[in-house]
Amino acid sequence: MWRHVAANGLTFLIVALFLLVGVVSWGAGQYRAPGPLAEAICFEVPQGANMRRVAQDLEAMNAVSSPVLFRMGADYSDKSGLLKAGSFRVPEGASMESIVDIVTRGGRSTCGTEVIYRIGINRTTVDVRELDPVSNQFVEVASFDKDEDAAPEGYLSVKDEIGTSFQVIVAEGATSWQITDALGKIDVLEADTTEVPPEGFLAPKSYPITRGDTVSGVLDDMVAEQEAIMAELWPNRVNDLPINSPEEALILASIIEKETGVAEERRQVASVFVNRLNQGMRLQTDPTVIYGITQGEGVLGRGLRQSELRGETPWNTYVIEGLPPTPIANPGRASIEAALNPDTTEYIFFVADGTGGHAFATNLDDHNQNVARWRAIEAERADGG
Structure with a gap:
């Protein structure tokens, strides 16, 4: 008799084990399956909320089919304690597994x-x-x-x-x-x-x-x-630049930044200043003069006067040799890259060309012609043409 009872008990345990495996397999499938959400929503996780509260809120918004499975999946994946406050975008049909990942991965809110x-x-x-x-x-x-x-x-x-x-x-x-x-x-x-x-x-x-x-x-x-x-950028600079430190690179980059807003010509502008420095020419750039007047506190709001172009300040590159003592603004990465990897050109002059960019020249005669064209454009605009 005891042998019969033991056999029945073993059979019961085997059946129960198979049932348990089936339930776990079904639950895992439900946890990873597409969810019932018909369209994407912004879901808010309040400060101090727990996974039970989140599961209930998601069920109320028809985003999960089972708050119990949602919590169990979060517990099993060790993410229940990683809940982040914020507003998060939950896409259409998101699985419970993906929603758990969305509300626990951290970073900035992705919705709201x-x-x-x-x-x-x-x-x-x-x-x-x-x-x-x-x-x-x-x-x-x-x-x-x-x-x-x-x-x-x-x-x-x-x-x-x-x-x-x-x-x-x-x-x-x-x-x-x-x-x-x-x-x-x-x-x-x-x-x-x-x-x-x-x-x-x-x-x-x-x-x-x-x-x-x-x-x-x-x-x-x-x-x-x-x-x-x-x-990152300083070790990858080209050879034989006329700058000797990262600080000098920032100075040159800041001048490039203030001289052009056209991304495609940053390296050309950089080549002009590098050529001038290599040839012992003054940089003669207006933004440095302006910085000497304002010290970076606001904008000048008017054109430069001839007396200011001749005025002696540490930043006036019409007067001083080489680079000014400090940057004149905060340059972005692209201008720093241009300062450290300029184009190879023979340009030593540039002036506005009326399109937002600049006309470049290798000699004074060509530069004067470019300046004359720019002055004509200025005059035409002043006349309302």
Whole structure:
């Protein structure tokens, strides 16, 4: 009899094991299978939420078929403790496995409202935009000049909301004073410093920020980014450049940055200055004169006077030999690359050509002809032609 009971028990255990394996296999399949979501949504994970709360919210939005399986899958993959607060785009038909990955992988929010502070040469603008999860395209909510316009309701209503993300975009060629001043006026940052970093040592690019970050912390990030760029690019410079240090490379790059906004001619402009330095010619570039007047604190807002072109400042390259003592702005990566890898040309002159770019010349006669053409264009525009 006991043998019969043992045999029945073993049979029961085998059946139970097969059933368990089948249930686990079914659950794993459901966890990885396409979900019921009919169209993409923005899903918000509140600060302090747990996986149970998230699973319930996802079920209410018809994004998951089983909150229990969702939690079990998150636990099994050791991701339950990695939940990140924010607003995330969940695509149509997303599996429970992919949703767990979306809400635990970290990084910036991928959905919801985004506020962008654009620090430019002349002004700081603010753009508020919201992602349409279905089209995966941003829709503009508000846009205004930070210094001249009153903040619109479209900005005031979202800047303190949980889930709103922020970024600062710094334009190439902005000065350290302009950047520091603009950061101090951004109301989601803590204005803990007015100390201006050295000119040229802030990398112009996009930086994610969060409410409560400090101005000094954002500036530190910009310095670290510029240091990383220089550490990468300086060892790969071409031979026989008339610059002897990364600091001098930043000076030259800043002049290139201020002289042209046309990406395709940066290396040509760089070749002019490299040729002039190699030949012992003065650089004679207007942006350095302007920096000597403004010290980077704002824009001049008018043309240069002849007395200013002759005036002696450490930055006036019509007067001094070689490079000025500091950069005159914060150059972007492309201008640094141009300074370290200029085109090989014989150009020693350039002047505006009326198209936004420049006409280059290897000798004074050709340059004077280019200047005459530019003056004619200026005169025609002044006459309204």
